[in-house]
Amino acid sequence: MVAAQHEKNGKARILAAARALFNSRGFHQTAMAELATAAQVSVGQIYRLFKSKEDIIEALVHDDADEWCEKLAALQARLDSGELTVDQTFEQLMLQTIDEKDEALSFDIMAESFRNSEVADTIGAMCERFRIYIRYFACSANPDLSGEALDAAEDMLLACLFGLGHRSISRPSLSATIAGKRAAQMIVTALRGVR
Known part of the structure; x- marks a missing residue:
C-alpha cells in the first residue's frame, strides 16, 4: 500500500x-x-x-481531458436543471476556454501531435469526448440541427474553442470576460439562424 x-x-x-x-x-x-x-x-x-516524454505528454492530455469533461458535464447539468439558459451556458463555456492555462504547453502538444501519431490519437480521443457535449449544447441552442448542419456546428464550435483558448498570442484588445460574452452571443445567434 x-x-x-x-x-x-x-x-x-x-x-x-x-x-x-x-x-x-x-x-x-x-x-x-x-x-x-x-x-x-x-x-x-x-x-x-x-516509457518516454511522449507518454508524459499523453498523461497530461488525459488529465486535461478529464478535467474539461468534468467542467462540461457540470455545465450540461446546470443547463438541464434550468440554472443556466442556453446563452449563459455558452458564455460559461467560452469563459472557461479563454481562462485556459498552459497555453504554450498546449501549442507544444499540438505541434507534437503532427509528428507523433500516438499523441495525435490521444488528442483525437480527447476531442471525441468533447464532441458529445458540444453537440448537446449546439442542439440546445437549435433543436432543429441535424445531419451535416449539426456536424458543421460541432466543427465550428471546436475551432472556436481552440482559437479562444489561444487568443493571448494575438494580443487581444478585449478583456476575457467581454470576449467570452460576445463570442457566446455570436455563436448562439449563428446556431439559431441555421435552418
Whole structure:
C-alpha cells in the first residue's frame, strides 16, 4: 500500500513538474534530468512510470481531458436543471476556454501531435469526448440541427474553442470576460439562424 501511494505521489510530482517545465521551456528543450530534479525523483523512477516524454505528454492530455469533461458535464447539468439558459451556458463555456492555462504547453502538444501519431490519437480521443457535449449544447441552442448542419456546428464550435483558448498570442484588445460574452452571443445567434 505504501509503495502504491509513493508511486502515485511520484507520478503526480512528475506530471506537475513536466507541466511547468514543458510550458516554460518546451517539450523538446526539457531534459529528463531536469524533469527528475524538478519532480524530486530519479530519472529511473520517471522511466519506471513513463516509457518516454511522449507518454508524459499523453498523461497530461488525459488529465486535461478529464478535467474539461468534468467542467462540461457540470455545465450540461446546470443547463438541464434550468440554472443556466442556453446563452449563459455558452458564455460559461467560452469563459472557461479563454481562462485556459498552459497555453504554450498546449501549442507544444499540438505541434507534437503532427509528428507523433500516438499523441495525435490521444488528442483525437480527447476531442471525441468533447464532441458529445458540444453537440448537446449546439442542439440546445437549435433543436432543429441535424445531419451535416449539426456536424458543421460541432466543427465550428471546436475551432472556436481552440482559437479562444489561444487568443493571448494575438494580443487581444478585449478583456476575457467581454470576449467570452460576445463570442457566446455570436455563436448562439449563428446556431439559431441555421435552418
